[in-house]
Amino acid sequence: MGANGESGGTTVLDDDFAEFSARVRGAWKRSATFTLSAVVTSLVMLMVSTMAVGVTRYVVVPRGPASLTTDLAFDYTTTAPTARASFAAVKFANVEPGEGARILSPKQTFDVEVELVVPESEHNANVGMFQVNAKLLTSTGQKLLERSRPGMVTYTSREVRWLKMLTRAPLHAMGMIDERQSVRVAVIENYKEDAASPFTSIEVTMKPHAGSEKLPQIYEARATIHLSMSRFASALYFYPIASSLILIGALWSSSSAVALVCLLFYVLIKGSNMDETKTQPPVTLNQKSKHAGAIADAIDSMDSTLSAHAPEQVNATSILDHGLRHRGNPNGSTS
Structure with missing residues (x-):
């Protein structure tokens, strides 16, 4: 019987060692499979995150400049000086070539600001309030929107002006600075571009306040269009590299963590099923x-x-x- 046990069959120790070896090989295979799958999944998630951020930037962030500026030349031969300027020559970059005179993409929201550069003179200090009227026009002269907002030259007392003059005298003597200030008036806010009637030009009129005929004397004037952007879009626009890296890192880490957890559960469940199949007692x-x-x-x-x-x-x-x-x-x- 001893000889038969050695030649015709296996001992209990041999069976246990074979089962242990099979379990070790199975665990090693599962570990190798999980590691390789984790690396591939991580690379795939990195590519997907990069593409997602790229698509988001394309959709959310305006292409080209975030603002357009044109100079205004007021006609002071009338009691209400008026200036008219067109933005058609400096259209935004996200406008398709076949859209004619359009300078903004349809449904784009924007603000319009009028800036007046005025001298710090006695006349402007005594002007007080004045009114700035703005009209948005199409290429054919059709009025789209009209708004009116008050403006005022910042008041500076005589003592403060003399103190500034003394402290800045060397710079004034060398012509490096002038006695001027900027008056900014937000005349139009959150206007959405009309798809059928595109905005191309602006007409600005200055009017004195009631009971006065005084208007501010100006050095120069300009009108600026600012595209309205959310904080998210602004961060992507003004900080493109930092915002893109942060978004890619956040998406990559979160998606990879979810994918790896799912992969780990799959490998563990599959491995346990294989172990149950291998451990079923064979027919002796x-x-x-x-x-x-x-x-x-x-x-x-x-x-x-x-x-x-x-x-x-x-x-x-x-x-x-x-x-x-x-x-x-x-x-x-x-x-």
Whole structure:
């Protein structure tokens, strides 16, 4: 029996070592698969995050400048000086070439600001309030919108002006600075570009306040269009590199974490199912011999039965059951 155990079968120690080796190989394969899958998933998530940020920048951030400026030349031969200027020559970059005189993309929201550069003179200090009227016009002169906002030259007392003059005297003497200030008036806010009637030019009129005929003297004037952007779009526009890196890093880390957790669960569940399949007890050699002997006894019983009975009276199930009982009770006794 010892020789048979060494040559015809395996010992319990060999079976345990084989099972342990199979488990180690399975764990190593799962670890290698998970590591490779994690690297590939991370690279894919990085590419997807970069593409997502690129698409977001394309959709949200305006292409080209965020503002356009044109000079205004007021006609002081009238009691209400008027200036008219066109933005058609300096259209925004996100306007399609086939859109004609349009300078803004349809549905784009923007603000209009009028800036007046005025001297710090006694006349302007005594002007007080004045009114700035602005009209948005199409290329054919059609009025789209009209707004009016008050403006005022910043008041400076005589003592403060003299103090500034003394402290800045060397710079004034060398012509490096002038006595001037800028008056900015936001005449139009949050206007949305009309798809059917595009805005191309602006008309600005200055009017004195009630009971006065004084208007400010100006050095120069300009009108500026500012595209209205949210804080998110502004951050992407004014800080393109930093904002893009932050967004890519945030999307990459979050998406990779979710993907890796899902991948880990998948690998663990698949590995456990494989282990359960491998650990099912195989059929031993003694069990195989017992069933083979039972089948042989059933065949012998069938031969003896066929010789005594007609073929139609033979029950194969009862014969096989008889063979199994005979193998279980070799003495031949029946219950």
